Amino acid sequence: MMQRAQTTLTHPSDPPAARPGPKPAGASVNSNPAENRAAASLPVVLPGVAPTDVHPEVDAETHILTVDNFKLAYGKRQTLHGINMKIAGGKVTALIGPSGCGKSTLLRSMNRLNDLVDGVKIEGDMRFKGQSIYDRNVDVIDLRKKLGMVFQKSNPFPMSIFENVVYALRIAGERSNARLDEVCAKSLKSAALWEEVKDRLHSSAFGLSGGQQQRLCIARAIAAEPEVLLMDEPCSALDPIATQKVEELIYELRGKYTVVIVTHNMHQAARCSDYTAFMYMGRIIEYGPTEAIFVRPHLKETEAYVTGRFG
C-alpha cells in the first residue's frame, strides 16, 4: 500500500494558477518531504486531477450555501484548491478528512473568520442564499450573525451563563429584559441545557462542566438566530456522554437550521449527518449522502478513509 502510494501521487499543492483538468502523469514531483510523508498513507490517485465526485442526490436538494471554485492560501501555502460545494438547506452536512486537509479552513471561510488571519489570499467566492459572501459590499457583521459558529474548544466568555447566551443580542443593542429572558430560556432549551442550569443562570459560565460549556456555546450561537450553524469538531473535547448529548442536539436542530459539522469521528458523521464530504489535501474528493459515502462510496480513497485504513 505504502509503496504504491508513493509512485502514483501527484503533488497536491500546485501553484494557485493550476487549473483542474488532466495533467501528464508524473509531471509534478513532490518536493516537500513533509507532505510526501503525510501523503504516503493515501493508497491511490491524483486528487488534483479528478473532479470532485458529487453524487446526484446532492444536486437534487435546495441549496442554501454554495462554494464556487474557492481557493485559499495562508501566505505561500495553498490550503484550499478550488473547492466547489453546494450545501443543502435544513440538512446536516459533515466534512471529514485527515488532519490538516483544510476542513477548518473551509468552515471558517464560510463566515469570513479567516479574514482575520494575517497574509490570507482568497480567490473564488461563496454564496449564501444567492448573495455573495466575499463581495466587497457584504456586511460581514450581519453575515456572521446568519452563519453562527461553534468552535472545537468551548470558549464561553468570562460572564454569567445568562450573559453568555444573550451576548449576541446585547451587542446588537437589545434592551428589553423580557426579550432577553425569553431568548435565553429558548436557546438553552434548544441546546438541551435548560434543565441543568435554570437555577444558576447568573453564576459564572466557567463553573459548568466541559460538555455543558460546549452546549452553552451552542445555545449562544442559537440565540443569535442564525440560519446556518458551522461546527468545528464540537465534540472533540467531550466525554462519550456529553458527546451523545451534543449529537442528539444536532439531530434535533436538523430542519430548523442548516448544520455544517467538521468531525474526525466517523461514527459521529454517520450518526448525525445527512450528507458527507470527504476532503483531502485541500480538495473535496467525494461528496454525497452520508449512507452512500460510508456504505458504497464511489472512490477507493473515500472507502479507505471511512473504513479507517488511513488518515
Next chain:
Amino acid sequence: MGSDAVLGFFVRFGAVTVLVMMASLVFVLFRGSLDSMKTFGPKFLVSSTWRPNDLEVTKRTSDGKIVRDADGDPVMETIPAKFGALPAIYGTAVSSIVALTLAVPLSLGAALFLIRIAPRLRPRLPNGWRVPIDMWISFLIEFLAAIPSIAYGMWGLFVLVPYMQSHLEPGLNWIFGHVPGLGFMHADALTGRDMLTGSLVLAIMIVPIITAVSRDVLRAVPQAQIEGSLALGATWWQSCFEMLRYSRSGLFGAVMLGLARAAGETMAISMVIGNIPNIKATPFAAAQTMSSLLANEVSEASTKLHTSSLLQVALILLLMSLAFNIVARKLIVGKGGGVRG
C-alpha cells in the same frame, strides 16, 4: 554535596537578604518617626500645617488686642513648629488619580493597537523585507519606561511648564472663568508649575509601563475568545472590548503598577509641581506630593521633630507603594488574566 547545594544556598541567601532589607527599612522608618507620632498622633494625617520652624509672634488677647508689658512693648510668644501631612497626601492622591485618568485610556488604546493592528501593518520594502513596526514601537515603549525620571523632569521644566503657562492654562482658565459651575477651578495667576503640570508629567511617565504590561496581558487573551465574539456578530471594537473584559484583572494590575509609580515618583514631579503645601480646588495652584516634600526637605531638616515627621511621611509612602505593588502582582501573576482553569 555539589553545585546544587551551593546554588541552593545562594538562592536562599538572596531571598533572605531581600526580606531582611525590607524589614529593616520599615523598622528604621518606623523608629525614626516615633517622635512625630508621639507629638502629633493621628492628627498628623489630617492636619494641613507644615511649619518646620518655631514662630515668634506678638501675643494677642482673645479679642485681637496686642498684649503689652509695663513699658508698652508688645509681648512676644513662641509657637512651636508643627507638622501635618495632609497637603502632601492630598497632592499625591490627586496628582496620581489625575495622571491615571489621563494615562489609562491612552495606554489601553496603545496596547490594543500593538496587539491587534500593528502586527498587520508591516510595510513591505522593495526588496521583500517587512518592516516590523510593531516591534519597533514596543521597543520604544520599553525604552521610554527606562528613561531616568530626571530627564522627564527637565523636559517638564523647560518645555512643558512654559507651554502650559502661556498656552494651555490660559485657555482652560478662561473656560473655568466663564462656564457657570466651573468657577471654583479658576485661578488668578498662572505659573505653569502646579498640580496640573505635575499630573501631566506623571501621566506621561506612567503611560509606557501601563502600556507594556497591558500589552503582555492582552497578548495572553486566547484567539478563541476574540473569534468567539466576532462569530456572534461583534464589531471590531466590540471584540476589543471583549479582550479588555477577559483580561480585566490583569489590566487592573497594570493600572496599579502605574499608580505605584505615579505615587512614588519624585524627581520629575518635584521639579514641576511648585512644592507648596496647598489644598486648593484649582488645578493651577502649586502643590506638593509626599515624595516632592521629602526630596525638598530631607537634606535641610534641622530639628529632630522635622526629621521625624519627614520619616513618617516616608513610612506612609512606603506602605502605600507596597500595598499597590502587592495588589498589582496578585492581579497580574496570581490570576493570569482573570480566568480560572
